[in-house]
Amino acid sequence: MKLPILISVPHGGLSVPDFLIDRCLLSPEEILLDSDTWARELYDLKDLVEAYVDMDISRIVIDLNRNTNDLPPNNPDGIVKTIAVDGSPVWKNPEGLNSREIEFLIDNYYDPYHRRLEELSKDENIILGVDCHSMLDIGPTDSMNRPLFCISNRGNALGEMNINLQGEKITAPSRVLMKLKSLIEDAFSDIRVTDREFVAINSPFYGGYITKHQGSLGHIPWIQIEVNKCIYLPNNPSIKPTDDDLVVLRDFRNRLYKALCELSDYIRDGS
Template sequence: MKTINDKLPMLISVPHGGMTIPEVLQKKCLIDPKGISMDGDTWARELYDFRDLVEEYVDTDIARLVVDMNRNHRDLPPSNPDGVVKTMTVDGKQIWVQASGLSQREIQLLIQQYHGPYHERLQTASKNKNVLMGIDCHTMLDIGPAVGGNHWEERPLFCIGNRGTKMGNQLDEPTTAPRELLLQLQKSLEKEFRAFMPKETQQPLVTLNTPFSGGYITYYHGNNSDIPWIQLEINRKLYLPDDEKMSLIPEEFHRVRLNEIRDKLYTAFKSLF
C-alpha cells in the first residue's frame, strides 16, 4: 500500500459503520449492541479503513438506527419509519420505548448535531483540489428483496452505483459518475476478487445499479460538487461469520480477512488513477 504521504486522490465516506447511541437516548433504546451492529453496515469502519491512504476520509461513530446519514434530512417518521431518524430496524423491530419513536425536538437535535455536520464535512472534503472522486461505502446482506419483485434473491459480491441503469447509463436523472468510470471500477473489482467468487452462485461478481443505485449521499453530493460520486456495496458474506457467531469486534481470523479485502480494494481503487 501507499504511505501516508502518497495518498489516493479520493474521498471515502463510511456513513453506517457507527455503534454509538447518544447518552441521552440510551435508556430509550430497545436494541442491544449486536442488533445495533447488524442494523448498520457491520464492521464497515474496519473494512473501509483507508483514512491514512486517501486524501479525504469521513465516517461517524453514531449508529445508523439513530441518525441515517444516507437519508434526506426531511425524510422523517412517521411517514417513513426507515427515514433519517428511525422507529423500526431493518428487520422490523421497534427501536425506542415509545412505538411512535422520538419526539420532534429530539429528532431535530439529532439532525443538527450529527446529520448536518456529516454532510458539511463531505462538502468541505469534496472541495480539496487533490480529490478527484468520492465513494460512499456500504455493505449489503447476502440475501435480500428482489428489485421490482416480491421474492428474495441472492446478491452479487459487489454493487456499484451512479443512480443510472444496469448498464451505467442515465435513467431519469443525471448520473453521479460517468459510465466509463463505473465500468473501469467494475473491471478492476472483477480482476481483484475473481478468486472470491463462489462456484455455485448464479450471481455476477459485480453489478451496476442493482440492487442499489445510490442513496442520498451519492445523489446530493454527486449533484452539488465538482467530483463524480459512486456508491459501493460489498456483500457481507465475504467477511462476516454466521449471525450467531458474530462478535461486536472482529476476531483475529476475521481481521485477516478484512485486511485481505481492504488490500484488494485499494488495488482496485488505485487502478482508477
C-alpha cells in the same frame, strides 16, 4: 502518495447517544447487525487516501444516507428509525423520537457530516468520492441472493442515465463505473460464485442520498459501493472483530485499495 479519493463510511457506527440509551430496545448485537457491520474496519483507508470521513453514531439513531424530509411515520426507515431492518421496533415509544430530538441529531451529527463531505470535495487533490456500505446477502424484501458487489451512480445497469429517475443526472461517468466493475472483478477473481451476479451496477441500489446529493453539487464524481456481508462476515460476529476477522478485513481492504489505485490512474489519464 495518497489516493486522490474521498472515502465516506456513514453506517459503520454503533454508538447511541447517552440521552437515548435507556429508550432503545435493541441490544448491542442487534445494533451491530443492523449497521454496515464492521464497515469502519472494512474500508479503513484513512492513511491511504486524501480524505476519510466516518460516523460513530449508529444509523438506527440518525441515518446520514437519507433526506431530512424522509421521516416516520411515512417512512419508518428514514433519517430516524422506528423499526430495525428485521422489522423489530427500535424505541420504547412506538412513535419514535420527537421533533426536538430529531432536530438535535440533525444539527449535531447529520449536518456536520454533510458539510464535511462538501468541504472536502472542493479539495483540488481529490478527484472522486466513494460512499462505502455493506449489504445483507438476502434483503428484507428480496427472494434472491444479492450480488457480491453493487456499485452505483444513480443510473441504469450500464451506468447511464436512468429514465425511471425523472431525468436525474448520473453522479459519475458510466465509463468510470464500468472500469471499477472490471477492476473489482480482477481484484477478487479468486472468489467463485454460481448463484449470483459478481458485480452489479445500480442494482439492487441506485445510490443513496449521499451519492445523490453530493454528486449533484458537481465538485467531484461520486460512486456508492456495497459489498455483500457474505464475503467477510462470520455467522456469529462479535461486536469487535477477532484477530482472525481482522485478517479477512485487511485482505479485503488491500484488494479494494489496489482497485482504487488503478481507478485513480484511469480517471487522471482521462481514458
